[in-house]
Amino acid sequence: MSSDKRVNVMAREKFSQIYARAAERKGGEGVLESMLATPLSADQLKQIGDDRWLAAFTQKVFQSGISWQVVRNKWPNFEDVFFGFDIEKMLLMPTEMWERKATDPAIIRHLAKVMTIPDNAQMIHEAALEHGSFSAMVADWPQDDITGLWRYLKKHGKRLGGNTGPYTLRIMGKDTFILSGDVEAYLRQSGIIDGGRDTQKSLAAAQSAFRDWQQESGRPQCQISQIIAFSGGDNRV
The missing domain is CATH 1.10.340.30 (Hypothetical protein; domain 2)
Structure with missing residues (x-):
């Protein structure tokens, strides 16, 4: 499979798959849920x-x-x-x-x-x-x-x-995702961003992806961001 096709497959990964991987890495759904932030209301x-x-x-x-x-x-x-x-x-x-x-x-x-x-x-x-x-x-x-x-x-x-x-x-307490090292790495591996992290293009692409994941999962962006970070990188249990 070409590298372009691998990127396209990753880009279509469901958030439920990301969540499952994060839960497995952190020792189960209960442990994962206990680690997630809760934003304040307006x-x-x-x-x-x-x-x-x-x-x-x-x-x-x-x-x-x-x-x-x-x-x-x-x-x-x-x-x-x-x-x-x-x-x-x-x-x-x-x-x-x-x-x-x-x-x-x-x-x-x-x-x-x-x-x-x-x-x-x-x-x-x-x-x-x-x-x-x-x-x-x-x-x-x-x-x-x-x-x-x-x-x-x-x-x-x-x-x-x-x-x-x-x-x-x-x-x-404001609901926001974070472009931490692990989150940025996932966005790049998924082909969502490919240029400078803080460019208008990259920020717009990241915002669009988080909007889609939020609609899919019903979760606040801060939790989506944390789950993505926990699903890869150097943060195993």
Whole structure:
């Protein structure tokens, strides 16, 4: 069989087959189901304060290239140093104050990452002016265009491209798939994407595939993404 024909066969794989393979690798359906995320409803998302979004974005920015646990251990200090990530206070702080805070030994000292805080506070503030709150914008964003929300974060925020924005959305409860290494590998092996991961073409193709799998399975995109990751790669029991 030619390589093109093998790609076409994989592309037609049913989600039920992907699920069965993931369950077998993880030790059964019960174990697999216990590992899956559950997204929040739109109403639940709208209850999240915009300061919590800024905190979450900041934590994920700092975790990029640094041990996640080190950042978690320091996080109470971040909350204190940055006034609980209150949006209005963040927007009022002058540059010299940001520079001083970036040298505070209570946090992880990294000026470039600290300076994402006012930029992302501005993004959140502008979205709140238009939608009532940043949470409302996220909650009402069409589920079949989740990659559009990724692009919004990358364009209007600071250091929220790649998987930083999507991972933050997932952590906060917005239903989104993630183009992790295992998921990207599956999409490439299936012939769904074949160019740069973050190109418009690849993102549109990935979004279309997840839309189809969601219609087939009735599952949220975050669970589909996890099941695909668990179905291959280096994550056996």
